[in-house]
């Protein structure tokens with residue numbers, strides 16, 4: 001809930017105007033407050049905290065002095081470079097990221113936007129290369145079975161050309177990545193199917209700004225979704241389902257230029 005320092009509040013009303021769920025009203029002396037009967041409707045988005053120009057408002061125990069002040073942004077040219085130069089990295093150095101880089105990545109997760117500000121996303125983070133081995137080992141077993149039984153060729157007719165490499169243990173799914181992040185969401189999350197993609201898109205761009213290689217992993221998503229044994233390795237909370245998977249780590253490949261992708265269809269009604 002909010003508390004307002006009356007000595008700092010100018011009664012400008014910005015917190016009231018910016019409250020999407022309209023729970024903030026003027027109380028005594030025009031000071032903003034949330035009437036008790038509205039408290040349950042608060043989305044805890046902290047817009048009131050962010051918008052207050054004088055730092056008069058504390059929200060859910062978070063004081064303005066504990067929030068980063070508005071700082072310089074990358075600007076459109078640098079953002080565009082990041083967007084153009086983000087590549088799916090499929091070759092990694094066989095080492096862990098420095099712990100301080102890992103911590104920056106973990107810290108960034110707090111600012112992932114979700115529908116209705118639902119902060120129930122859960123992340124399974126493989127932060128040590130040795131901990132990827134159980135995933136790879138189980139995947140090797142499953143792949144072997146899929147090839148030997150002929151199922152792989154039925155579901156993916158083009159797989160014939162990979163079969164020998166796969167049987168030799170090529171890590172086609174996890175790409176020998178040292179790290180992996182899997183985002184899961186409660187089955188009843190109002191916007192779960194969007195939240196998970198936004199989560200890893202944001203992670204992806206921030207990671208690449210730090211020089212970390214990343215790769216979306218649809219194969220692993222299906223492995224976790226379809227195979228209970230694989231899924232058990234994720235230690236998901238009860239009632240959660242896998243949303244999306246990203247591999248990451250120090251890249252062992254460099255790209256000399258951006259790509260020149262075909263434009264998508266843009267409809268302007």
Ligand SMILES: Cc1cc2nc3c(=O)[nH]c(=O)nc-3n(C[C@H](O)[C@H](O)[C@H](O)COP(=O)(O)O)c2cc1C
Pocket residue numbers: 086087088089090215216217218219220
């Ligand atoms: C939802 C999704 C799933 C993907 N799954 C895989 C995957 O399982 N393995 C892989 O190597 N690349 C995967 N990719 C990477 C795409 O192949 C890649 O984004 C695309 O070829 C464009 O290349 P770029 O990301 O370097 O621009 C996936 C990408 C997305 C968005």
